[in-house]
Amino acid sequence: MSKFQNAIVRPPAANFADGLTTVDLGKPVYQRALEQFEKYCQALEQCGLSLTRLPFEVHYPDSTFVEDTAILTSRGTILTRPGAPSRAGEVESMRIALEEIVPNIARIVEPGTLDGGDICKANGHFFIGISERTNDEGARQLAAWLGGLGYTSTCIDIRGLSDILHLKSDLAFIGENRLVVTKKIVGLDDYLGFELLQVDKAEDYAANCVHINNYVLIVSGYPKFERQLQELNYQTIALDISEIEKMDGGLSCLSLCY
Numbered sequence: 001m002s003k004f005q006n007a008i009v010r011p012p013a014a015n016f017a018d019g020l021t022t023v024d025l026g027k028p029v030y031q032r033a034l035e036q037f038e039k040y041c042q043a044l045e046q047c048g049l050s051l052t053r054l055p056f057e058v059h060y061p062d063s064t065f066v067e068d069t070a071i072l073t074s075r076g077t078i079l080t081r082p083g084a085p086s087r088a089g090e091v092e093s094m095r096i097a098l099e100e101i102v103p104n105i106a107r108i109v110e111p112g113t114l115d116g117g118d119i120c121k122a123n124g125h126f127f128i129g130i131s132e133r134t135n136d137e138g139a140r141q142l143a144a145w146l147g148g149l150g151y152t153s154t155c156i157d158i159r160g161l162s163d164i165l166h167l168k169s170d171l172a173f174i175g176e177n178r179l180v181v182t183k184k185i186v187g188l189d190d191y192l193g194f195e196l197l198q199v200d201k202a203e204d205y206a207a208n209c210v211h212i213n214n215y216v217l218i219v220s221g222y223p224k225f226e227r228q229l230q231e232l233n234y235q236t237i238a239l240d241i242s243e244i245e246k247m248d249g250g251l252s253c254l255s256l257c258y
Contacts, residue, residue, distance in 0.1 A: 002074060003213050007044050008097065008256040010054040011037050012064040016247065019061035020084055022165055025246040033243035037064065040217075040254055043237045047212040049257065054097055060090045064244075065253040067168075068116040068133075069094040071142070072102070072258040075149040078142065079107040080114045083133030106145055114138035117166030117253060122173035125192060126153040129167025156189045168252050170204065174211040174234065182207045197232075200224050208250035210257075217251050 011034060017027050041051060057063035062084075069091050071078050077098060079091050091107075098105055108114045118129035119142070126146055128139045143153045156171075158164050161184055170182040179194045182204045186196065199207045199222075206222035209229075216229055220238035229236050241251065 004047070004049060004257040006052065006258055007049045008052045008054065008066055008094075008258075009037075009041055009044070009254060010064050010066050011056055012244075013056040013058045013061060015058055015061045016064065017061070019247050020086065021246065021248045023246065023248060028243040028246040030243075036239070036241050036243055037254065040239055040241065040251070043215075043217055043239055044212065044255060044257075046237065047215045047217075049212065052097070052101070054093075057090070057093055060087065060093070062087055062247070063090045063093070065117075065249055066090075066094065066256050067253045070098060070256060071116055071119055072256055073121070073146075073149065073151070074258075075151070076145075077102045077105050078145055079105060080116055081108040081110070081112055081138060082115050083113040083131075083135070083138075108138050108141050111135075112138035112141045114142055115166060116256075117168050120168050120171050120173055120179075122179060122194060123177075124151055126151055127167065127171060127189070127191075128153055128155045129171075130155055130157045131159060131164070131166060133166065154189060154192070156185070158185065158188065161185070165248055168208060169250060170207050172207060172209050172211070172252070174209065174216055174229075178232075180207050180209060197228060199228075205245070205250070208252055210251045210255075212257060219245075219251060 113135045115133040118134040120127040139155050146153050170185045172180040180197050203222040203225050206225040210217040216234045220240045
């Protein structure tokens with residue numbers, strides 16, 4: 001598996017608390033959210049990444065969740081079309097940033113909708129979540145585009161699971177032919193022979209982890225999952241993202257790595 005060298009990030013804006021959320025964990029404390037975001041950026045740099053830091057985007061309170069706006073691969077880049085209409089402008093902002101980095105950017109078009117948080121890349125295969133934010137047509141367009149680049153893909157329908165916003169809330173690839181999963185999604189696919197590392201039900205939120213080069217970024221406060229990883233000889237970096245969680249965010253949401 002090739003190593004990541006770069007990441008695109010955007011800090012939460014002052015109106016971060018005005019964004020979308022499906023959880024009731026209270027209003028995020030903005031200064032604390034900024035501090036947690038900065039520690040996240042420092043962790044990315046510890047993993048060996050060079051960061052492109054985009055400016056605050058006050059018109060779009062969810063814009064710190066850059067993962068949802070684009071899918072970056074070594075063979076091509078495609079802009080998404082978020083399922084929440086209030087997030088549409090984030091894609092145009094990301095397009096401007098990406099055009100300075102990569103050529104020939106494709107895009108998901110109407111009536112397709114697709115959020116990057118529903119897309120899990122595992123080696124040369126992509127798991128595409130069909131959710132409340134990613135519809136069948138968006139998944140079809142992405143699968144066709146990926147196929148044209150020589151990638152394979154399968155779709156996993158999570159619409160019947162009301163407590164999952166995005167597929168990657170409950171699925172992560174951590175290298176070595178291994179996927180992290182929650183019990184909720186174990187039976188939804190055969191996962192192509194990948195080894196499944198199931199998190200304890202009480203630690204479901206920990207499943208949204210990020211494998212970057214020689215490290216796995218994990219959410220702090222989930223000791224059983226951290227032990228599972230360390231027993232498999234992963235180097236972990238635990239991060240507190242309590243304020244990000246209040247707005248439906250996770251570790252993967254906050255960066256586009258390439």
